[in-house]
Amino acid sequence: MLPSAWNSSGEEPLSETIPPENTRCPVCGGSATVLPSGFNSFCKCPTCGHFRITPTTKIPTEIAHAVSAATREAHDQGRTLNLEPANITDLAAPHLRTTVAEKLDKVLAYLASKTVYPGSYYVVKAGRDYPVADAHDAEEFGVYLGYLDAEKLISEAPAIDDAGHTLTVRGWERIQAQPRPGGEPGRCFVACWLADEFYPEFRNAADQAIRACSYLPFWINETRTNEGISDRVLAEIRRAEFVVADFTGQRQSVYFEAGFARGLGRPVIWCCRQDGVQGLHFDTRHLGHVAWKDAVDLRVKLEASIRANIITRA
Ligand SMILES: [Zn+2]
Numbered sequence: 001m002l003p004s005a006w007n008s009s010g011e012e013p014l015s016e017t018i019p020p021e022n023t024r025c026p027v028c029g030g031s032a033t034v035l036p037s038g039f040n041s042f043c044k045c046p047t048c049g050h051f052r053i054t055p056t057t058k059i060p061t062e063i064a065h066a067v068s069a070a071t072r073e074a075h076d077q078g079r080t081l082n083l084e085p086a087n088i089t090d091l092a093a094p095h096l097r098t099t100v101a102e103k104l105d106k107v108l109a110y111l112a113s114k115t116v117y118p119g120s121y122y123v124v125k126a127g128r129d130y131p132v133a134d135a136h137d138a139e140e141f142g143v144y145l146g147y148l149d150a151e152k153l154i155s156e157a158p159a160i161d162d163a164g165h166t167l168t169v170r171g172w173e174r175i176q177a178q179p180r181p182g183g184e185p186g187r188c189f190v191a192c193w194l195a196d197e198f199y200p201e202f203r204n205a206a207d208q209a210i211r212a213c214s215y216l217p218f219w220i221n222e223t224r225t226n227e228g229i230s231d232r233v234l235a236e237i238r239r240a241e242f243v244v245a246d247f248t249g250q251r252q253s254v255y256f257e258a259g260f261a262r263g264l265g266r267p268v269i270w271c272c273r274q275d276g277v278q279g280l281h282f283d284t285r286h287l288g289h290v291a292w293k294d295a296v297d298l299r300v301k302l303e304a305s306i307r308a309n310i311i312t313r314a
Helices: 061-076 088-095 100-115 126-133 138-150 169-176 199-212 229-239 252-263 274-279 295-309
Strands: 022-024 031-037 040-045 049-053 081-083 154-156 165-167 187-191 216-218 242-246 268-273 290-292
Touching (some): 100 169, 199 216, 229 252, 242 252, 252 268, 268 295
Antiparallel strands (some): 022 031, 040 049
């Protein structure tokens, strides 16, 4: 994963030894380290996270903040996006229609992920962290911080130094409360088999299909969390507008997650690789049933099913 310009220990090269090609992030325009990576560039931006970009990729100004949001989100989930002309619009789309209420919730969720419990602090920097809320810039993000502070959902550390923010008990109550009926628009929870021989290929194809429909897929095993996995799974299913459940491998967890989602009234798109359909323990006439033969087939059929069964309901 690391570009060859990095040393084997994974430490960043010193600027004296390997001068960066330039010091401007091609997405947000801020200070960044840009290193050659084959024909492409590998960028390390404190705001956008780490990502790769092809030489011909130009980021339209009007969606630059949404591309930052996509690369930063991927980085925070341990993934590295490759920006190219063909995928810029799709990557930006889920971050362009975020409502103000959702942005406020994203700020709270980000702070919660960094502080873990009330009374612990984290230094939120508007100029660095605005993409986590799909905000346009530091100023917009600062407005949300000010509002959340005024509403006593977050508070600043009493110390003089840069000790940061914490969520108040009210703030925790807000983010741990039952999400609104119907889940958050644009979010999709994916339940599937996590085995090495299955997951990477499935994930890649399903991720592309979901994002092509302007939804944001949530992959639970790629999110660093200090919470118990089960609590987080249930919370994320509640937050999701719909669920994609793939039954290849016959995992009990997938049956459970799909059933839980159905119980909450969330639409579930039921998927299975063709060679496993015979063994399924459910009626295959469900909404959005997708039997696929390979990754390309899954990519096409899942996107079609989301468009037909989810988008048309909205
Ligand atoms: Zn950047």
